[in-house]
Amino acid sequence: KAGVTQTPRYLIKTRGQQVTLSCSPISGHRSVSWYQQTPGQGLQFLFEYFSETQRNKGNFPGRFSGRQFSNSRSEMNVSTLELGDSALYLCASSLVTSGTTTDTQYFGPGTRLTVL
Amino acid sequence: KNQVEQSPQSLIILEGKNCTLQCNYTVSPFSNLRWYKQDTGRGPVSLTIMTFSENTKSNGRYTATLDADTKQSSLHITASQLSDSASYICVVSPMFSGGYNKLIFGAGTRLAVHP
Numbered sequence: 001k002a003g004v005t006q007t008p009r010y011l012i013k014t015r016g017q018q019v020t021l022s023c024s025p026i027s028g029h030r031s032v033s034w035y036q037q038t039p040g041q042g043l044q045f046l047f048e049y050f051s052e053t054q055r056n057k058g059n060f061p062g063r064f065s066g067r068q069f070s071n072s073r074s075e076m077n078v079s080t081l082e083l084g085d086s087a088l089y090l091c092a093s094s095l096v097t098s099g100t101t102t103d104t105q106y107f108g109p110g111t112r113l114t115v116l
Numbered sequence: 117k118n119q120v121e122q123s124p125q126s127l128i129i130l131e132g133k134n135c136t137l138q139c140n141y142t143v144s145p146f147s148n149l150r151w152y153k154q155d156t157g158r159g160p161v162s163l164t165i166m167t168f169s170e171n172t173k174s175n176g177r178y179t180a181t182l183d184a185d186t187k188q189s190s191l192h193i194t195a196s197q198l199s200d201s202a203s204y205i206c207v208v209s210p211m212f213s214g215g216y217n218k219l220i221f222g223a224g225t226r227l228a229v230h231p
Contacts, residue, residue: 042205042222042223042224043160043205044221045220090159090160092159104165105162106162107159107161108159109157110157110158
């Protein structure tokens with residue numbers, strides 16, 4: 001079974017630009033979550049989508065947005081890029097989502113975004 | 117204050133030795149606690165998942181323990197190998213987060229195994 005794929009793997013943008021990252025979950029998985037990872041802050045939760053609906057959102061500004069399509073693929077968009085947005089953006093998929101499940105999350109390799 | 121704190125920040129051990137990584141958390145109540153391994157430049161991989169009622173969970177040479185009274189977890193690595201060099205991240209899922217994927221991550225422990 002193919003794993004979680006993310007495209008592109010590397011991206012260089014300049015301040016003020018916008019960027020769209022893509023994530024394809026494992027076949028059959030309906031939940032997709034996005035995370036930002038920086039050396040100073042570690043992994044931080046951005047948002048989670050399930051069946052095309054955003055179920056949870058972390059503490060990030062409105063410049064960060066996402067969506068999920070009917071085939072469970074998800075995209076994340078960052079508008080008006082800032083230097084501090086430079087990070088590894090990770091996507092993770094799982095079968096279902098609920099408050100107490102121990103369903104395993106599978107992470108993709110990430111997209112390394114550099115903002116100049 | 118971080119709700120999930122890990123120690124040490126980094127660790128160097130010799131191949132074949134054992135080591136223990138610590139995780140202290142304040143998240144309460146919580147649904148489950150996970151340990152992930154993250155190789156450089158790659159996404160995290162799940163090692164163990166424990167619910168609040170479990171005390172220990174093993175995955176090969178990795179054994180995680182949980183003490184809900186003291187709010188501490190540890191990850192013990194036995195007979196370390198060079199491939200164990202990675203960051204190990206402790207993650208706690210709050211009980212009433214409205215969706216389990218609202219996870220709280222520790223900063224990780226960077227382990228280097230030397231020959």
